[in-house]
Amino acid sequence: DVKVTQSSRYLVKRTGEKVFLECVQDMDHENMFWYRQDPGLGLRLIYFSYDVKMKEKGDIPEGYSVSREKKERFSLILESASTNQTSMYLCASSQGGANTEAFFGQGTRLTVV
Amino acid sequence: LAKTTQPISMDSYEGQEVNITCSHNNIATNDYITWYQQFPSQGPRFIIQGYKTKVTNEVASLFIPADRKSSTLSLPRVSLSDTAVYYCLVRRATYNQGGKLIFGQGTELSVKP
Numbered sequence: 005d006v007k008v009t010q011s012s013r014y015l016v017k018r019t020g021e022k023v024f025l026e027c028v029q030d031m032d033h034e035n036m037f038w039y040r041q042d043p044g045l046g047l048r049l050i051y052f053s054y055d056v057k058m059k060e061k062g063d064i065p066e067g068y069s070v071s072r073e074k075k076e077r078f079s080l081i082l083e084s085a086s087t088n089q090t091s092m093y094l095c096a097s098s099q100g101g102a103n104t105e106a107f108f109g110q111g112t113r114l115t116v117v
Numbered sequence: 118l119a120k121t122t123q124p125i126s127m128d129s130y131e132g133q134e135v136n137i138t139c140s141h142n143n144i145a146t147n148d149y150i151t152w153y154q155q156f157p158s159q160g161p162r163f164i165i166q167g168y169k170t171k172v173t174n175e176v177a178s179l180f181i182p183a184d185r186k187s188s189t190l191s192l193p194r195v196s197l198s199d200t201a202v203y204y205c206l207v208r209r210a211t212y213n214q215g216g217k218l219i220f221g222q223g224t225e226l227s228v229k230p
Contacts (some may be wrong), residue, residue: 048220
């Protein structure tokens, strides 16, 4: 089975902390994604990576950065966490091409206090 | 990428067929139409994808007219477990866009006994 694993299910961090959310996939997929999901706003794309070291901004990249040093791992970094970054964060991966299925992790619920 | 528009919510009863229509007026020649399902506290899950005409799998059917400016997801004989949010997406088949997934607000389907 394809597996996308996010390092934490729940996370509580303090304002101003640097936060790392890790995502690992085991299917040798080229594409990886980070989304955040908030009530009433749906899923919003933060960053997208289509190859190692390649990244593209999504709709809401402000306050976030990403790292993809290895194909299987895509990290989302909150440089200085703020309360408005409290959200559910979802990672996904897919094989290259537009006609392939994307697989999602279970999500990390991040609370910034 | 083409913006998608779909109803915010729909209600149905068990055993009925449900059709959710999505409009994507600015769809391009190399775009695919994809549908995902999301249950509470879970990541989205791929349901079906198509380019034109009709696609059917064990879960749903997808109808795409010749102009491709809309698509209809059909769920036959829904049950309570089909209560979920359904997302329509358009994906582009180019190298660095080939996996990019942009979610809209989705349609919240509620199935009643």
